[in-house]
Amino acid sequence: MAETSINTAETRNGNVFALFEAAARASADRPFLIVDGGTLLTYGEMLDHSGRAAAWLRSAGVAQGDRVVVQAHKSPVAVILYLACLRAGTVFIPLNTAYQENELAYFLSDAEPSLLVASLGLPGETVAFDGSRASISGDLSAAPWTKTSDLLPTVAATSTDPAAILYTSGTTGRSKGAVLTHGNLSSNVIVLGTAWRWQDDDVLLHALPTFHAHGLFVALHLALLHASPILFHERFDNHAVLRDIPRATVFMGVPTFYTRLLGEPAFDKTLCAGMRLFISGSAPLLDATFDEFAERTGHVILERYGMTEALMVTSNPYDGPRIAGSVGPAISGISVRVVAENGVPATIGEPGVLEMKGPNMFAGYWRNPDKTAEDHTADGYFISGDIATQDEAGYIRIVGRAKDLIITGGYNVYPKEVEMVIDAIDGVAESAVIGVPHPDFGEGVVAVVARDAGSAITPQDVAAFVGSELAAFKRPKTSIIVDELPRNAMGKIQKAELRALYKDLFFKSAA
Incomplete structure (x- = not known):
């Protein structure tokens, strides 16, 4: 064309x-x-x-x-x-x-x-x-x-x-x-x-x-x-994708697609001989998946980064090194920067909030000018809320997410929305929804639920209630009932402590 x-x-x-x-x-x-x-x-x-x-x-x-x-x-x-x-x-x-x-x-x-x-x-x-x-x-x-x-x-x-x-x-x-x-x-x-x-x-x-x-x-x-x-x-169906890969040249997927394909013995260099490009996005790709994919297929996955508000922002290069754990530099016409907590540009390798600007950026939030203004800097950069580092070559690594966003199977889940539903259940005092590593979905949604005194609420009760209230991808894959949630001296729930405590939850289940 x-x-x-x-x-x-x-x-x-x-x-x-x-x-x-x-x-x-x-x-x-x-x-x-x-x-x-x-x-x-x-x-x-x-x-x-x-x-x-x-x-x-x-x-x-x-x-x-x-x-x-x-x-x-x-x-x-x-x-x-x-x-x-x-x-x-x-x-x-x-x-x-x-x-x-x-x-x-x-x-x-x-x-x-x-x-x-x-x-x-x-x-x-x-x-x-x-x-x-x-x-x-x-x-x-x-x-x-x-x-x-x-x-x-x-x-x-x-x-x-x-x-x-x-x-x-x-x-x-x-x-x-x-x-x-x-x-x-x-x-x-x-x-x-x-x-x-x-x-x-x-x-x-x-x-x-x-x-x-x-x-x-x-x-x-x-x-x-x-x-x-x-x-x-x-x-997405493993067997249907395997059938059609020899007829294709480009495939785009979320990390879950790639982990499932790697579980198929037929997914190898011979099957992928005619492919030109595999692209991954919508959630972080594990280094182990990146490495195993290259070994099995002879292709290096091209990982990129985008947001609903910004479409595609960065990409590992087509010609040049594609680095595991990195989403590459900004694509043409787009400017990105990493800003430290004090509001000044972060030094090389220093974590900060990723901000971006370019013709790809959305026009604003529908009928919400206050939120639109809040999420933009005075010089017009969109504040992503993602925590990132940048190296000497401009490659971005997403190292965390502000506001506790969970990405499960490529879909975004904000804990507060799930917590509001769980907290409305009789017998629930409060809840903390977290994302922990999951072998298939990247992150699995987990609800840690503090019960009211004398309550006999069970994980099954929680599952039954949220099943009719939330989309399937937002529902906790498991709920853990506790007497109280950990808090700091200011009374804030310590989600980092919960994530550390339950980080092996799904890997233990798979073992």
Whole structure:
């Protein structure tokens, strides 16, 4: 795909879909989505379906700038719906399929969408909602726009127009909507295509969820920008991935994917001979996984770092040393710095808070200017809350996380949200939710629960209650009942002490 055609399309229309449309028109006969060994859609057919789906959105009363909330299983239908939202200039809001009705109620109240779309059988179908609603299945032939003959042209947008809102958990238990613009999405995907040396003959094996920035704005967008075929997996499955790796050149995953693949004897150098690039993100990759992967496959995983609010920020180089435990230097056009506790730049190797600035940075938190201002410095840097070090070559290492964020299987969990649910259980005095090392998920969520005097509450009671209140990835993998939680002289619960005490919990279980 000629770079000049991409740049020309960008100048004509700031809508990120204009980039994808230019690539698709130049390669209309190329496969877009390949499922179960056969091409489901070509790029030309993608343009047709997305145009009709965009026209359907208009007929459903969704205007440019309106918000569309989608809780949908990963499927070609969900992908087309997303592209239709971009094409129509509406604001796409994907929600995790694990969210329960009480969680959805907050998102709907906060986002005030014109339309709620949910997969059959998900809570989005039945949650209380006064606006328009539509249901979808995974069958493209049954999509609600199939009877629409009109095609909505790609709507003109500016680089500052909102394209999507992704909700990211908050330390107070309230999720915040990060507003990502067309310019954020366009700038990041163009830079990544160059940084990772995307090739005309690349084939992407896509097994990530599409309600998450990693699967949606990184993996899917890179394939769309270059009209690359996508081996489309609706979920990660070891055996299905092993089957398709010989047909792919690029794979993106969370560390959990790689640990599971390494558990398969067939995953070796011969199987991976045609692969060009393995990329890991969304959670820290263990050094042991990095080393074993290189030994088994002959490929060195490229680890990178990003955030919902910033998309991709740093990356180990395509050409150059990829260092275990490092997420590399900042990618082109993005500035990062590490700031010590006293507010001055950290010295080489000194831990501090990672801050970042660039065209990838979100426009702010939805309807929350105070939080937006709080998380930015006076000179415009976003304060990530992640603790990092930087070496002489500019390589960043994430060494900790402020505010006790837990990343389990690539998903963010803020303890306060889980604690609020557990603390509401009869017989619970208070709780402390922590993340401890887990052999499969990177970190496992653990609830340390202090019971009321005389209470007979059990871990099973806790599990039963949170099961109906929280998405599965947020639920504690185990609960530990205690009489009291450790505190310091100021009365603050000592989570570091709890993490140290239970650091081997899941490894003992696996032994």
